[in-house]
Amino acid sequence: MNFENILITTENGIGQITINRPSKLNALNVATIKELHDAFENLEKDDNIRVIIITGEGEKAFVAGADISEFANFSVEEGAQLAAQGQELLFDFVENLKTPVIAAVNGFALGGGLELAMACHFRIASDNAKMGLPEVSLGVIPGYGGTQRLPQLVGKGRAMELVMTAGMIDAETAKTYGLVNHVVPQAELIDFTKAIASKIMRNSPVAIGFAIKAINANFKDSIDGYKTEIKNFGKCFGTEDFKEGTTAFLEKRKASFKGK
Structure with missing residues (x-):
């Protein structure tokens, strides 16, 4: 544009x-x-x-x-x-x-x-x-x-x-x-x-996005930031980045995150 x-x-x-x-x-x-x-x-x-x-x-x-x-x-x-x-x-x-x-x-x-x-x-x-x-x-x-x-x-x-x-x-x-x-x-x-x-940029884009939502939730009226954290923590377990991050840690190598 x-x-x-x-x-x-x-x-x-x-x-x-x-x-x-x-x-x-x-x-x-x-x-x-x-x-x-x-x-x-x-x-x-x-x-x-x-x-x-x-x-x-x-x-x-x-x-x-x-x-x-x-x-x-x-x-x-x-x-x-x-x-x-x-x-x-x-x-x-x-x-x-x-x-x-x-x-x-x-x-x-x-x-x-x-x-x-x-x-x-x-x-x-x-x-x-x-x-x-x-x-x-x-x-x-x-x-x-x-x-x-x-x-x-x-x-x-x-x-x-x-x-x-x-x-x-x-x-x-x-x-x-x-x-x-x-x-x-x-x-x-x-x-x-x-x-x-x-x-x-070394870290998981998906996890960072979830972290931003959880941190912001604490400053919004009528929203329980702890519940938002729990929900987004759980969502991380369904991502490719979580699988890559944990596997890389266990294999003692650098993770290659795809943002998925």
């Missing part, structure tokens, strides 16, 4: 999505959200892709927020619809992919940008990254899952402070908070992220 606002590369089992709106600091507009959905959907369907990395073009920004000009004059109903459609099309969609998604945060990740990074399965930041949810300074609140995912990651008190002050934190603070897993020099960000992706 041809995209206007994003770039896609695939190599050695890794799919990389780069948001390519540097003149807008890679801000998310409706068109970009739709393109991102299509890109993630296509990579998810590709059996050769074992890990997806998402990053921003340039050295300044991962995503510096949403494109405010698109919704400045929205009504109450239009605002609610914007949030609902965005969450369904992209943010919830990414969170629930069976293929691991890593955010390589290469600069500003503000508003919708931080919400996108938080929807990914985990985050790695460059040392110049800055993160925050500044929506209340515009008279609105985070609408793409920020009020839910941020407290899950950093705790209620820190989330309350970050949202209410509309402030930014640097990469090292984000690491201390548990918002990102690693901080590396910007020039090393993609290579470092790909190295972690390579470690992930």
